Amino acid sequence: MKVPTARLRALNAAPLRPDGRYVVYWMVAARRASHSFALDRAIGLARELARPLVVLEALRAGYPHASDRLHRFVLQGMAEQAAAFARARVVYHPYVEARAGDGRGLLEALAAEACAVVTDDFPTFFLPRMLAAAGARLAVRLEAVDGNGLLPVAAATRVFPTAHAFRRFLQSELPEHLTASPSPHPFRGQPLPEAPPLPPELLRRWPAATPALLAGDAAHLARLPIDHAVPPSPIPGGTRAARAALRRFVEERLARYARDRNHPDLDAGSGLSPWLHFGHLSAHEVFRAVAEAERWTPARLGARPRGQREGWWGTSPSAEAFLDQLVTWRELGFNMAAKREDHAAYGSLPGWARATLAKHAADPRPAVYGRAALEEARTGDPLWNAAQRQLRGEGRIHGYLRMLWGKKILEWSRSPEEALETAVALNDRWALDGRDPCSYAGILWCFGRYDRPWGPERPVFGTVRYMTSANTARKLRLARYLARWGEDRAPAEPRAGPEPRG
Secondary structure (H helix, E strand, O other): OOOOHHHEEEOOOOOOOOOOOEEEEEEOOOOOOOOOHHHHHHHHHHHHHOOOEEEEEEEOOOOOOOEHHHHHHHHHHHHHHHHHHHHOOOEEEEEEOOOOOOOOOHHHHHHOOEEEEEEEOOOOOOHHHHHHHHHHHOOOOEEEEOOOOOOOHHHOOOOOOOHHHHHHHHHHHHHHHOOOOOOOOOOOOOOOOOOOOOOHHHHHHOOOOOHHHHOOOHHHHHOOOOEOOOOOOOOOOOHHHHHHHHHHHHHHHHHHHHHHOOOHHHOOOOOOHHHHHOOOOOHHHHHHHHHHHOOOOHHHOOOOOOOOOOOOOOOOHHHHHHHHHHHHHHHHHHHHHHHOOOOOOHHHOOHHHHHHHHHOOOOOOOOEOOHHHHHOOOOOOHHHHHHHHHHHHHOOOOHHHHHHHHHHHHHOOOOHHHHHHHHHHHHHHHOOOOOOHHHHHHHHHOOOOOOOOOOOOEOOOEOOOOOOHHHHHHHOOOHHHHHHHOOOOOOOOOEOOOOOOO
């Protein structure tokens, strides 16, 4: 249960209070009841101090892009947490704001009698600002625990410009961290003292969410001040659904991942990103499932790290390819997000990419579409429209097509800056795995991040890597995908090309 010190970060200088009534775990990112370093830390402190554990999981109404889709996904996880913590004799308080700002003061009220407060470290969206503000307000120790990936974010002291550079660092540093994993059964062993009920006055002001609300009941969602134009996804939230998806992937798709993952019709991707984003599934649990399927041990790691994509893990080619996505590319996004506050902004692109895009900013575009036409999938490109329609319908886009999706937004926008704003806004609003370091990394890759200049120099793109729908359609198996997500409305008329800047 001991959490590595590299994963702990103090958010204030306030003391731990051994005479407090309980330890509080403020669950904000690792929304699960196992495989969580933050939960392990909170339980460890509670056992050390012989105090009960109180878990607060709150859902705000006023966060950017709050919608029926995002709320229901989180609420389905909260319903599972309620059952899991009840079995563990832990007081769990699921609070859902009825109006933006209603939850203000709840954390301070709980912390007033706490020995300490433990929370999750997460390096993007509004969470860093929220945690910093909480640290300044609380009069008791507030610790953030990094459970984001296999390598602690703090292990890297700089931003890595390419996947190769990060992979080389990772291969050197990761082996010593692979033996430290969050507990799959954190409540086994020494029982925690039973927590008393929360004070009636606290529950009157901040009542626990009802079972109907936790179930994501449509009538209850309709009463909340959130975006009702973004409907719930057919993909269910919660750890139970996440583990079922993980099992299906390992048993049915992992063996053909390297060969088939880019083909939408062959459906060989993991599809795990929504649950990883909302913390219903841990990267450590995913890694463990793949390692067990491969009968892998650390003894199979390559002896000389050189940054290679294949061969270092010592697994099958498909497992190597998947682990490169789960570990290298995913944690590369967390590296940038943790080190640069502007990681989702245009100015964070490498200098060569900004220079070449600026050189071609006034080039005529083949078409220019407004954000509404793009959001409604009303372009003249059937394949792009299908990808956008999948985003609206499911809350995700097939991995390979997501690259084309971003590239075409760049091609169809008046400026590269406008293109990035549009891509981020559409993804943050509609994607279950939006508002995430990996999503921002993937979108900015379309504009040159983690890449190199590519020739020949082209209109609009300059030397940023170019993709076309025609080439993509020739390379991929798409018949079933297009049959499901193909055209169902007339395309919008493109606007005039970009006005020269001067």
